[in-house]
Amino acid sequence: MTELFEGQGCWLGVDLGGTKILAAVVDADGNIVSQAKQRTMADMGPDSVIERIVDTARKAIEPHETCAEVLVAAGVGAPAPVDVAIGTVYGAPNLAGWGEIDLGPRLEEALGIPTFVDNDVNLGTLGEFERGAGQGTRHMVGVFVGTGVGGGVIVDGRLFRGFRDSAGEVGHMIVLPNGPLCGCGRRGCLEALASRTAMERDIRAGIDAGRGANVAQLIASSKRQRLTSGVIKKAVDAGDELTLEVIDRAQFYLGILVANIVNFFDPQMVVFGGGVVEALGDRFLEPIRQTARANFKQERDADQIRIVPAILGDYAAVHGAAILASQQLAQSAAS
Amino acid sequence: MTELFEGQGCWLGVDLGGTKILAAVVDADGNIVSQAKQRTMADMGPDSVIERIVDTARKAIEPHETCAEVLVAAGVGAPAPVDVAIGTVYGAPNLAGWGEIDLGPRLEEALGIPTFVDNDVNLGTLGEFERGAGQGTRHMVGVFVGTGVGGGVIVDGRLFRGFRDSAGEVGHMIVLPNGPLCGCGRRGCLEALASRTAMERDIRAGIDAGRGANVAQLIASSKRQRLTSGVIKKAVDAGDELTLEVIDRAQFYLGILVANIVNFFDPQMVVFGGGVVEALGDRFLEPIRQTARANFKQERDADQIRIVPAILGDYAAVHGAAILASQQLAQSAAS
Numbered sequence: 001m002t003e004l005f006e007g008q009g010c011w012l013g014v015d016l017g018g019t020k021i022l023a024a025v026v027d028a029d030g031n032i033v034s035q036a037k038q039r040t041m042a043d044m045g046p047d048s049v050i051e052r053i054v055d056t057a058r059k060a061i062e063p064h065e066t067c068a069e070v071l072v073a074a075g076v077g078a079p080a081p082v083d084v085a086i087g088t089v090y091g092a093p094n095l096a097g098w099g100e101i102d103l104g105p106r107l108e109e110a111l112g113i114p115t116f117v118d119n120d121v122n123l124g125t126l127g128e129f130e131r132g133a134g135q136g137t138r139h140m141v142g143v144f145v146g147t148g149v150g151g152g153v154i155v156d157g158r159l160f161r162g163f164r165d166s167a168g169e170v171g172h173m174i175v176l177p178n179g180p181l182c183g184c185g186r187r188g189c190l191e192a193l194a195s196r197t198a199m200e201r202d203i204r205a206g207i208d209a210g211r212g213a214n215v216a217q218l219i220a221s222s223k224r225q226r227l228t229s230g231v232i233k234k235a236v237d238a239g240d241e242l243t244l245e246v247i248d249r250a251q252f253y254l255g256i257l258v259a260n261i262v263n264f265f266d267p268q269m270v271v272f273g274g275g276v277v278e279a280l281g282d283r284f285l286e287p288i289r290q291t292a293r294a295n296f297k298q299e300r301d302a303d304q305i306r307i308v309p310a311i312l313g314d315y316a317a318v319h320g321a322a323i324l325a326s327q328q329l330a331q332s333a334a335s
Numbered sequence: 336m337t338e339l340f341e342g343q344g345c346w347l348g349v350d351l352g353g354t355k356i357l358a359a360v361v362d363a364d365g366n367i368v369s370q371a372k373q374r375t376m377a378d379m380g381p382d383s384v385i386e387r388i389v390d391t392a393r394k395a396i397e398p399h400e401t402c403a404e405v406l407v408a409a410g411v412g413a414p415a416p417v418d419v420a421i422g423t424v425y426g427a428p429n430l431a432g433w434g435e436i437d438l439g440p441r442l443e444e445a446l447g448i449p450t451f452v453d454n455d456v457n458l459g460t461l462g463e464f465e466r467g468a469g470q471g472t473r474h475m476v477g478v479f480v481g482t483g484v485g486g487g488v489i490v491d492g493r494l495f496r497g498f499r500d501s502a503g504e505v506g507h508m509i510v511l512p513n514g515p516l517c518g519c520g521r522r523g524c525l526e527a528l529a530s531r532t533a534m535e536r537d538i539r540a541g542i543d544a545g546r547g548a549n550v551a552q553l554i555a556s557s558k559r560q561r562l563t564s565g566v567i568k569k570a571v572d573a574g575d576e577l578t579l580e581v582i583d584r585a586q587f588y589l590g591i592l593v594a595n596i597v598n599f600f601d602p603q604m605v606v607f608g609g610g611v612v613e614a615l616g617d618r619f620l621e622p623i624r625q626t627a628r629a630n631f632k633q634e635r636d637a638d639q640i641r642i643v644p645a646i647l648g649d650y651a652a653v654h655g656a657a658i659l660a661s662q663q664l665a666q667s668a669a670s
Contacts, residue, residue, distance in 0.1 A: 081633055090635060139497060155495065162474060162602065163473070163474050163601050164601055164633060166598075167601040168601075170599060172632035173598050175509075175512065176512060177510065177511060177588075186630055259508075260595065261599065263501075263504040263508050264488070264503065265600070266496070266500075266501040297501070297506075297524075298501035298504060300499060
């Protein structure tokens with residue numbers, strides 16, 4: 001709906017994650033023409049991570065010299081709260097030693113092109129809206145289920161950031177007052193009930209109580225000895241009852257979340273992304289849809305509200321980052 | 336922020352309630368220059384109610400002949416879901432026999448001026464935003480606590496209606512899964528925990544169990560034999576323990592609601608209106624603020640988010656209705 005990437009040139013999109021950095025060059029038509037990926041090595045501290053971002057970006061740019069010559073601007077998704085106007089990142093929980101850091105200005109200096117920063121989940125939502133599952137909608141919400149649960153909000157075809165650039169913290173909407181303890185220190189947040197971390201907590205408790213032999217075996221034989229999305233899929237495929245029970249509970253609270261979002265915000269679409277959704281697909285979404293729909297206040301045209309899986313996978317945030325760069329540059333040119 | 340009521344002329348604002356109809360003529364500066372009020376007499380059915388709306392409107396217009404000559408358009412708030420583009424009202428629960436009714440077109444024909452309809456709580460929110468507590472904000476949410484709990488959402492200085500004109504149903508956000516039964520047939524909606532109806536249910540249960548002698552006496556000696564906002568105020572003033580306990584519980588869930596709204600939508604202000612808030616004032620709001628603030632995910636600048644009482648009282652919706660008329664007319668002129 002917006003005229004993105006007007007004219008010539010390419011855009012750099014970077015997704016800074018807790019474990020890896022993904023950088024991609026996106027052409028004027030929105031195609032990824034080259035990319036590079038490196039480990040974040042977060043334990044080396046912020047200065048090192050920023051160097052690795054620049055290095056990953058250069059590796060993504062190199063193969064496309066023609067593009068690099070006309071590289072217009074860069075966008076970066078960070079796993080943290082961000083002040084978008086100045087590019088400051090506030091204390092990323094998955095990046096050791098990150099307090100308040102002027103990530104945007106520092107990368108802009110190193111890369112030599114205008115550089116804009118936003119929250120990674122906001123950019124994943126923007127990517128899915130412009131190039132993924134959300135195309136053609138006007139009001140959309142993205143929900144990403146992984147080690148945590150994050151979200152983003154699209155209003156009238158634009159990323160909605162709210163008063164403090166903090167909109168979309170769906171993982172910390174409270175869906176069960178006085179419920180399980182959340183990583184944020186509060187109780188009953190959605191994230192404490194429906195993230196992969198919450199599922200793992202409950203599955204391990206079940207295993208300790210002598211249940212879930214199947215999933216216990218799968219965790220033990222997995223490379224990281226963790227309940228990864230891959231392990232969840234195998235356990236579900238094997239019909240492990242403990243796993244099915246734990247997922248059922250997560251789905252229930254995700255359904256309540258969607259109902260609450262719809263009753264408050266009335267979007268046209270809720271897009272679900274993240275590892276668990278990618279691994280299980282529609283099997284994961286259908287029970288969420290059912291709980292959600294059973295709790296919509298306004299039933300008129302309720303069947304027109306779509307609850308769908310994301311389609312860009314790992315590339316949602318780099319697409320979103322490139323789009324951010326384009327939109328922010330247009331906005332600063334206009335003002 | 337919008338240029339309302341440009342040029343000359345007056346605007347008619349009507350608030351159609353379950354028990355009364357309030358109509359007001361608003362001048363180009365946003366002042367109410369005359370008004371009229373009548374009982375709705377909802378049990379007479381839709382045709383009669385529509386006649387009474389027209390009659391109330393005429394009574395409001397009459398004293399201001401100069402204004403009436405240049406009455407530009409009318410806005411009407413209805414206690415029901417509304418399709419704003421066509422002015423259709425869908426089944427108002429407090430108006431007997433109202434199915435799907437083309438209220439806008441019917442009033443337009445009777446009044447002889449362009450007439451626009453929206454949900455009454457949306458218009459109360461719009462009124463508070465443009466002329467009340469929310470002036471000067473950009474993103475705001477209105478929450479009205481009465482026999483039910485309703486809400487409205489302002490995004491970027493405009494009423495946000497969502498995909499189906501259904502945004503702002505805060506009373507049916509689920510704050511306690513499998514909680515008490517709500518009037519909507521579902522369980523654990525905010526309305527089932529924090530409306531005056533919910534408070535009355537809990538207070539009557541307490542009285543049945545031999546508690547709350549004070550509030551029992553106040554209810555018995557009240558005109559309507561109900562837990563009105565006035566009765567609540569007297570019981571709180573008298574230090575009735577049962578009442579304080581029940582209100583405390585309602586405040587807790589309203590605090591959770593505000594936290595969920597802030598974590599999802601990050602508004603600058605949440606405005607609380609309705610009878611209970613008007614009766615108790617800041618005593619009612621302070622515990623809500625505390626629970627809310629304790630549950631904000633993003634603490635940065637959290638103290639800048641304001642949770643305040645509405646200031647227009649019964650006039651919020653008629654102001655909002657006049658503003659609706661002005662905005663919709665400008666919009667239809669522009670398209």
